Structure formats: C-alpha cells, structure tokens
Amino acid sequence: MIKFLQQIRPRELPLAFWAIGYLEFLWQTTGPMPLPLGLFSWCVFFPLFSAVLVVQATPLWKELKSLAEEAVKSPAYFLLAGFFVLSFMFAIFSASRPPHLPQEYDAIHYQMGVPRQLLARHSLQWIGWSVADLWPMAMQWGFAPYSLAFPTVNKFPQLLLAGGVAGCLVRAARQLYPNARNRLPLLFPLFAFFSAHGVVTQLGTGMMDLPALYFLLLALCSLLDARWSSAALALAVYTATKSFHLFQIIPVLLGGTAWLWFGRSKIPPKPVFLKLVPLFALFSLLLLVRPALVSLQVAGTPLFPFGSCLMKKGEFCEPEKRPTLDRSASALLATRYVYGLGRGPSAFAQHLWRVAIPTKGVNNEYDYPLGLPWLFLVVLLAFTVARGGFTAPLIQLTLLFWLLWWFNSHQSRWLYPVLAFGFLATIPQQLRVKKSLPMLLLASAILSLISQARALRPTFALSASEIQAQESAKVRWHDDETLDSVELLYVNFPAPNHTQGDPLWILR
Amino acid sequence: MKKQLTQSNADDKWLATVLALITLLWVAYRIAQFTHK
Numbered sequence: 001m002i003k004f005l006q007q008i009r010p011r012e013l014p015l016a017f018w019a020i021g022y023l024e025f026l027w028q029t030t031g032p033m034p035l036p037l038g039l040f041s042w043c044v045f046f047p048l049f050s051a052v053l054v055v056q057a058t059p060l061w062k063e064l065k066s067l068a069e070e071a072v073k074s075p076a077y078f079l080l081a082g083f084f085v086l087s088f089m090f091a092i093f094s095a096s097r098p099p100h101l102p103q104e105y106d107a108i109h110y111q112m113g114v115p116r117q118l119l120a121r122h123s124l125q126w127i128g129w130s131v132a133d134l135w136p137m138a139m140q141w142g143f144a145p146y147s148l149a150f151p152t153v154n155k156f157p158q159l160l161l162a163g164g165v166a167g168c169l170v171r172a173a174r175q176l177y178p179n180a181r182n183r184l185p186l187l188f189p190l191f192a193f194f195s196a197h198g199v200v201t202q203l204g205t206g207m208m209d210l211p212a213l214y215f216l217l218l219a220l221c222s223l224l225d226a227r228w229s230s231a232a233l234a235l236a237v238y239t240a241t242k243s244f245h246l247f248q249i250i251p252v253l254l255g256g257t258a259w260l261w262f263g264r265s266k267i268p269p270k271p272v273f274l275k276l277v278p279l280f281a282l283f284s285l286l287l288l289v290r291p292a293l294v295s296l297q298v299a300g301t302p303l304f305p306f307g308s309c310l311m312k313k314g315e316f317c318e319p320e321k322r323p324t325l326d327r328s329a330s331a332l333l334a335t336r337y338v339y340g341l342g343r344g345p346s347a348f349a350q351h352l353w354r355v356a357i358p359t360k361g362v363n364n365e366y367d368y369p370l371g372l373p374w375l376f377l378v379v380l381l382a383f384t385v386a387r388g389g390f391t392a393p394l395i396q397l398t399l400l401f402w403l404l405w406w407f408n409s410h411q412s413r414w415l416y417p418v419l420a421f422g423f424l425a426t427i428p429q430q431l432r433v434k435k436s437l438p439m440l441l442l443a444s445a446i447l448s449l450i451s452q453a454r455a456l457r458p459t460f461a462l463s464a465s466e467i468q469a470q471e472s473a474k475v476r477w478h479d480d481e482t483l484d485s486v487e488l489l490y491v492n493f494p495a496p497n498h499t500q501g502d503p504l505w506i507l508r
Numbered sequence: 509m510k511k512q513l514t515q516s517n518a519d520d521k522w523l524a525t526v527l528a529l530i531t532l533l534w535v536a537y538r539i540a541q542f543t544h545k
Contacts, residue, residue, distance in 0.1 A: 432520035440531045
C-alpha cells in the first residue's frame with residue numbers, strides 16, 4: 001500500500017481527484033446510487049490526498065525548505081512568493097462561495113449548470129433543450145459531485161486544479177533544466193504565469209480554463225517522466241473538455257509524431273507509439289462516446305456546432321426544426337469573430353501590445369488583458385527565435401498553440417497554453433536576465449493582486465448562503481410554468497423541457 | 509551553453525534593456541489610464 005502511495009506523484013493528485021469525481025458522476029447518472037451526492041468522491045479523495053502527502057512528506061518538506069532558504073536571499077523572489085500566496089488565499093475564500101460574478105457567466109450558465117441538470121435527472125440522456133449538453137464536458141462532469149456536495153455550491157475543484165497548474169509549472173521547469181545551478185530562477189514561469197491579470201481574475205472563480213490547462217501541463221510532465229498512462233489520460237481529458245480542443249490536439253499529435261519520427265529526441269518514440277497513442281485513443285473514445293452520440297442524435301454531427309446535419313438523421317435536421325439548429329450553430333461559430341481586431345497583418349502587430357492592456361474599463365478586445373507577463377513572453381520568444389532557438393520542440397509547441405489561437409476565437413484566456421509553455425520554453429533567455437527579470441515582474445504582480453482583490457470584492461461582502469439565496473431568487477418561473485434557463489445551476493430538480501432562454505443556448 | 513548561462517552572473521544587456529523599457533512603457537500606460545479616469 002505504501003509502495004502504491006509512493007508511486008503517485010503529488011502533481012497527479014488533481015487527476016485522481018477528477019477521475020474519482022467522474023466515476024461518481026457516471027454512477028449517479030446511470031443507476032440508483034445509495035449515497036448522497038459528493039459523499040463518495042470526497043470520502044475517497046480526501047484520505048488518498050492525505051495519505052500521499054504523509055508518505056511523501058519528507059522529500060516535499062526538504063524541497064520546500066531549500067527553496068525557502070534560497071528565496072530569503074533574493075528579495076524579489078521572496079516578494080513574488082508572498083504575492084503568490086496572498087493571491088491563492090483570496091482564491092480559497094472565493095472558491096468557498098457559489099459562482100455569482102459576471103466573470104463566472106459560463107460556469108453558471110452551462111459548465112456547472114448542465115452537469116447539475118444531468119445529476120438532477122439521474123440520466124445521461126440529452127437534456128431536451130440544452131445546446132451545451134451536446135458538447136464534450138468530461139472535466140466538468142468530474143467536478144460536479146464535489147461542487148454540489150454541500151448545501152451551497154463551491155468551486156474547490158477549479159481551485160485545486162489551478163494549484164495543479166502551479167505544481168506542474170514548477171516540476172516541468174525542473175525536468176526541462178535539471179542542470180540549473182540556482183533553482184530559484186526556475187520558479188519564474190510560475191510567478192510570471194500567476195501574475196497575468198487574466199489568470200488572477202479567474203483564480204478562485206468557477207471558470208474552467210485554468211483546470212483545463214492543468215491537464216495539458218500534466219501531460220507534458222508525465223511525458224518527460226515516461227509515465228505514459230498518466231500522460232494519455234490527461235491529454236484525453238483535455239481533448240474531451242471543449243469542442244475545439246480536438247482541433248488543437250490533432251495538430252499537436254501530428255506535429256509531435258513527425259518530430260519524434262524525424263527529429264533527435266530524448267523521448268523514446270517506441271513507447272509513445274505503442275503505449276501513449278493507443279491509451280490516448282482508448283481514453284478519448286470512452287470520454288467522447290456520450291457527447292458524440294447525443295450530438296449525432298440531435299444535430300446530426302458528432303461535434304456540434306461543427307458540421308451540423310452531416311448525417312441527416314438528427315432530430316433537429318427535420319425541415320421544421322432545422323432553422324433553430326442553424327441559428328444556434330451559426331451564433332456559436334460567430335464567436336470566432338466577436339473578440340479581437342481581425343486577422344490581418346496590422347491586427348497581428350497590434351495584438352502583441354493590446355493583449356496586455358485594458359482598453360474597455362478593466363477588459364479589452366480580447367476579453368481580459370493578460371498584463372505585463374504577456375509582453376515579457378513576446379520579448380523572450382522574439383529573442384529566443386532571433387538567437388537560433390526556433391528548433392527547440394517546446395518553442396515550436398508554443399508557436400503552434402499561438403497559431404491555432406490566431407485562427408480560433410481571440411479570447412485571451414485561450415492563450416493560457418501559450419503563456420505556460422512559452423515561459424517554460426524561454427527559460428534559457430530568462431537565465432540571461434535572472435537578476436533584473438524578477439524585479440521587473442514585481443510591477444505586474446502588485447497590480448494583479450490589487451485587480452484580483454477588486455474583482456472579488458462582491459464575493460468578500462457576502463456569506464456563501466447569502467450568495468446562494470441571492471442567486472436562487474433569480475430563477476424565474478413564468479405564468480405558463482416555464483422556466484428561464486439562465487440560473488439552472490441553482491435549480492435542484494430537472495428543469496422542464498419548455499425551458500426558455502437565449503436561442504444561442506436553447507434548442508426547442 | 510546552458511552551463512555557461514547559469515554560471516554567468518551579469519545580465520544580458522540587450523535583453524535586460526528591452527525588458528526594462530517594455531516594463532516602463534506598460535507601467536506608464538497604466539498610470540496614464542488610471543489618472544485619466
């Protein structure tokens with residue numbers, strides 16, 4: 001047993017957390033479960049989490065102690081660590097409250113609301129009105145039992161996986177540059193990422209972009225450690241978490257295959273092709289089967305909103321219902337053009353600066369500004385490429401994610417993989433300025449912390465039960481006994497099939 | 509190269525200057541935005 005606990009890497013605990021929650025979700029929705037929602041998940045995960053930390057306490061403590069001793073000698077890193085801890089403390093407070101902020105719209109509307117409705121129905125059949133229920137949401141399903149276990153909704157799953165992002169950034173930097181004499185500069189990617197304005201604005205909220213990034217980073221760490229099952233599962237969960245993630249992972253896998261085949265790599269190609277790829281295919285198939293079948297049954301495509309009615313048999317491919325489906329699909333696909341400044345050469349040049357700054361109140365054309373870390377990354381990448389570092393695989397992966405973002409919707413939160421991989425890839429350049437860089441980052445860290453506190457102000461003012469009551473009161477019943485779909489996270493029973501709402505989200 | 513980099517104590521002048529300038533520009537822009545509100 002102790003040997004088993006020693007084999008689990010601490011960075012894999014959030015993956016185990018998700019897997020336990022996902023199993024309970026399937027159990028709760030496919031058969032009668034004798035236990036209250038969330039009891040199984042919390043009661044399995046918490047002892048596992050504690051046992052792994054106890055068994056591995058000595059090496060973890062040694063690591064933390066030596067880093068703290070190094071940090072004390074560097075005031076800039078000491079302060080950055082302080083801001084990081086403060087930021088996570090704000091986030092813990094926020095995660096204990098139900099989602100209610102404007103920046104949590106997606107979480108309330110579908111990322112947490114749709115799994116709640118499936119659990120209320122005890123069924124995996126399509127919720128007969130929900131557009132979002134046609135999408136792959138493997139990660140969100142795994143979170144639901146934990147979030148809905150208590151009288152008030154919590155966002156601890158999102159926060160735990162954001163902690164996983166932090167752990168993976170530290171671990172990956174050590175794996176990639178094991179010969180670094182001073183380990184403190186290897187923490188720069190961690191502090192830079194968590195100083196980005198958009199990142200701290202999301203920390204502790206119900207949004208799912210940071211948790212999704214955890215799976216990508218874990219896949220990288222596990223790949224570097226030759227832990228094939230962990231890498232395959234992490235990559236499969238990422239793929240089965242949003243419709244467009246498949247269009248990111250396919251080019252990444254194709255590029256990775258070509259690189260392993262033709263390039264000189266430290267990663268042995270044989271186990272990648274014989275273990276990682278088949279396991280990834282198997283896990284993805286298992287996670288994608290339900291959304292693909294439901295989407296086919298309703299919209300005639302396995303991946304709505306892409307390719308509506310490719311198969312003519314979909315329920316909404318009938319002539320009288322087709323306009324509703326088309327309206328929803330085109331509204332969803334049009335989000336590609338809602339953000340940003342276009343896709344021409346001038347828009348490209350402008351986005352290098354404008355992604356970093358607020359232009360519309362606290363927001364900008366890319367939704368949220370990423371702040372100074374984005375500008376640092378652009379400069380570090382430019383110097384890396386100019387100095388002949390283009391051939392490094394991690395640089396190419398960063399540029400590939402950037403390129404894919406450029407053709408997708410221009411929302412800054414979908415640049416998180418670029419930020420995370422980019423900061424890891426540019427460590428050699430960061431080491432060239434290891435004295436000044438952390439001091440410069442302090443400017444961003446202070447402002448981001450203030451922004452985070454301001455963004456969470458409405459949360460600090462109310463207790464969890466007050467927020468829950470306030471949000472539940474927004475659920476509106478109409479005279480004809482129909483329901484508005486907006487706040488379905490706060491409806492603890494199956495919403496009726498004639499639920500109303502934005503045609504973007506409702507198929508009727 | 510990695511070994512040389514980690515053992516060198518002086519910052520790369522070009523890179524440090526560009527990063528310092530971009531930080532100044534960003535901070536100045538943010539202050540200007542704040543004071544114009």
